[in-house]
Amino acid sequence: MVSKEREVAIEAVLKACTVCQKVFNTLVKGETVIKQDESPVTIGDFAAQAIVSITLQKHFPDFKLVGEENSKALKESESLRKRVTNLVNETLESKYSEEEIMKAIDRGTYEGGSTGNFWVIDPIDGTMGFLRGGQYAVCLGYTVNGEITLGVLGCPNLPCNDMDENGPKGCLFIGEKGLGAFQRNFGSNEDVKIHVSQADTTAKAKFCESFESSHSSHKDSAEIASLLNITLPPIRIDSQCKYGIIARGNAEVYLRFAREGYIENTWDHAAGSLIVKEAGGIVCDMYGKPLDFSKGRQLINNKGVIATNGILHNQVMKAIKSVFKLNNVLLA
Numbered sequence: 542m543v544s545k546e547r548e549v550a551i552e553a554v555l556k557a558c559t560v561c562q563k564v565f566n567t568l569v570k571g572e573t574v575i576k577q578d579e580s581p582v583t584i585g586d587f588a589a590q591a592i593v594s595i596t597l598q599k600h601f602p603d604f605k606l607v608g609e610e611n612s613k614a615l616k617e618s619e620s621l622r623k624r625v626t627n628l629v630n631e632t633l634e635s636k637y638s639e640e641e642i643m644k645a646i647d648r649g650t651y652e653g654g655s656t657g658n659f660w661v662i663d664p665i666d667g668t669m670g671f672l673r674g675g676q677y678a679v680c681l682g683y684t685v686n687g688e689i690t691l692g693v694l695g696c697p698n699l700p701c702n703d704m705d706e707n708g709p710k711g712c713l714f715i716g717e718k719g720l721g722a723f724q725r726n727f728g729s730n731e732d733v734k735i736h737v738s739q740a741d742t743t744a745k746a747k748f749c750e751s752f753e754s755s756h757s758s759h760k761d762s763a764e765i766a767s768l769l770n771i772t773l774p775p776i777r778i779d780s781q782c783k784y785g786i787i788a789r790g791n792a793e794v795y796l797r798f799a800r801e802g803y804i805e806n807t808w809d810h811a812a813g814s815l816i817v818k819e820a821g822g823i824v825c826d827m828y829g830k831p832l833d834f835s836k837g838r839q840l841i842n843n844k845g846v847i848a849t850n851g852i853l854h855n856q857v858m859k860a861i862k863s864v865f866k867l868n869n870v871l872l873a
């Protein structure tokens with residue numbers, strides 16, 4: 542049976558994707574002067590988080606939400622507040638007040654933790670990709686007692702069929718614990734089961750990483766790829782779309798090595814990591830430890846993020862151990 546959480550999460554993510562596309566088409570394309578606090582990304586982030594929060598509230602009045610955004614900037618700027626409010630009301634065909642919208646956004650200040658149920662939202666993951674007209678994702682996860690049990694990624698610009706840029710674009714990835722991973726294309730109601738690649742040699746493998754080298758060291762990943770005899774160039778795309786393409790088998794390995802001291806946020810990995818696991822892959826940190834979503838808003842127990850198709854996992858982890866000269870790396 543399809544859970545109510547899954548249906549509501551899909552509804553929320555699709556509506557949030559609609560607002561992001563609207564912001565891109567009307568603001569990013571048309572806007573010439575962008576003030577820092579009224580950038581399209583800011584407007585889109587607030588509107589998308591408000592829409593997800595309002596949709597969850599409608600179905601689960603007591604819901605808790607770990608969200609990337611809060612209403613501080615809206616409280617400080619009347620024009621920003623008005624623009625976000627109009628955008629949300631246009632999209633939902635509703636009449637929420639500015640106060641109601643800010644309250645909805647601030648539901649996202651929950652601290653998370655190891656007990657109870659809560660949602661995790663990244664309203665626009667891949668800010669840089671969004672602005673470039675590249676990849677970004679609306680990412681919604683659901684956590685039960687510190688473990689992600691549901692993840693939905695909305696990827697408005699991602700090709701539906703493999704990486705075919707000429708075909709249709711816009712797809713959802715859905716993962717539910719124990720029930721597998723699925724892709725649903727925008728405009729369709731059909732969920733198609735997806736699975737990681739069955740490639741069993743690294744020489745033929747494809748790896749993906751952040752477009753932005755400031756988010757993940759391209760130099761380190763190149764060294765690891767070389768040690769693994771990977772010859773194909775990296776697939777560099779923004780956002781959790783990377784988890785989506787691993788889950789449906791377009792690439793076998795996702796490497797993420799942030800600068801020293803950077804702690805990953807739960808909303809950047811919650812939905813995507815479950816989708817890869819449900820598609821048969823493995824997700825862990827650079828020491829082979831599972832991502833621990835039970836410690837609050839950030840992944841304080843983890844460093845780096847690795848996702849693989851499972852088959853190549855141990856080879857990848859051994860290469861990481863060698864390149865970073867680590868003593869302890871857990872194998873699968």
Ligand SMILES: Nc1ncnc2c1ncn2[C@@H]1O[C@H](COP(=O)(O)O)[C@@H](OP(=O)(O)O)[C@H]1O
Nearest residue numbers: 665666667668751755756779780799800803809
């Ligand atoms: N120095 C850094 N190292 C690693 N990740 C970073 C970073 N600065 C920002 N990020 C995170 O990287 C996310 C984008 O991931 P990717 O590089 O895979 O596209 C950003 O999400 P937002 O775009 O939601 O802010 C942000 O949370």
Ligand SMILES: [Mg+2]
Nearest residue numbers: 663666667809
């Ligand atoms: Mg993000």
